[in-house]
Amino acid sequence: MPEIASVNGSAAPVVYFVRIGKHIKIGFTTNLTERLKSFRSATAEPIVVLVTAPGGRNLEQKLHLLFAENRINKHNEFFRNERPLSEFIYFARESSFAGGLDYLKRLREIQARAPSKAEQFARRVAERRKTKAEEDTYYAKLVDERRQKLGW
Numbered sequence: 001m002p003e004i005a006s007v008n009g010s011a012a013p014v015v016y017f018v019r020i021g022k023h024i025k026i027g028f029t030t031n032l033t034e035r036l037k038s039f040r041s042a043t044a045e046p047i048v049v050l051v052t053a054p055g056g057r058n059l060e061q062k063l064h065l066l067f068a069e070n071r072i073n074k075h076n077e078f079f080r081n082e083r084p085l086s087e088f089i090y091f092a093r094e095s096s097f098a099g100g101l102d103y104l105k106r107l108r109e110i111q112a113r114a115p116s117k118a119e120q121f122a123r124r125v126a127e128r129r130k131t132k133a134e135e136d137t138y139y140a141k142l143v144d145e146r147r148q149k150l151g152w
Contacts, residue, residue: 013056015063017089021045023078024085026067028060050089053097066104083122090129 011030018025020039029035032052039047053059064071067088070079079085084104092100103125111118 012054014052015055015059016052017050017092019046019048019050019081020078022081023072024050024070024081024089025078026060026063027077028055028057051092051097051100053092087122087125087129 013028013030014032015026015028016032016035018027018036018039020043025039027035032049036047036049064077067079067085070082070085072078072080084107087107088100088104090100091103107118107121110121
C-alpha cells in the first residue's frame with residue numbers, strides 16, 4: 001500500500017480521514033489509537049481509517065476548506081462521501097497524500113477552464129476506478145478458485 005502514515009500511540013500530530021457509517025470525518029490528533037477508541041465507544045456505526053498524513057490543525061483546517069462543498073453542516077467535521085472528497089481519498093490511497101492533492105489541483109484547473117472538460121475528466125477517473133475494482137474482484141475470485149482446487 002502507498003504512503004499512508006501509521007501513527008499508533010505516538011505524540012506526532014496526524015490528520016486523518018475516517019469513514020464513520022456513510023460519512024467521512026476529517027480530523028487531527030496526536031494519538032490516533034485513542035481517537036479511534038473514542039469513536040468506537042460513541043457509535044455502533046462501522047469505523048474505517050481511510051487515509052492519514054503527518055500534519056496538525058493548520059492542515060486539518062485547509063482540508064476542511066478544500067472539501068467545504070461536501071460538509072454536512074458548518075458546525076462539524078463530517079463530510080458527505082461524494083466527489084471530489086471520494087476521489088481525493090482514492091488517489092491518496094493509490095499513490096500518496098500528495099497524489100490526492102495533485103488530483104484536486106488538476107481537477108480545479110480543468111474546472112476553471114471548461115466545466116464540461118472537468119466532468120469528462122471526472123468520468124474518466126471514475127471509470128478507471130471502477131475498472132480497477134472489477135479487475136481486483138476478478139483476480140480475487142481466481143485465487144479463491146485455485147485455493148479450493150488445491151485444497152488450501
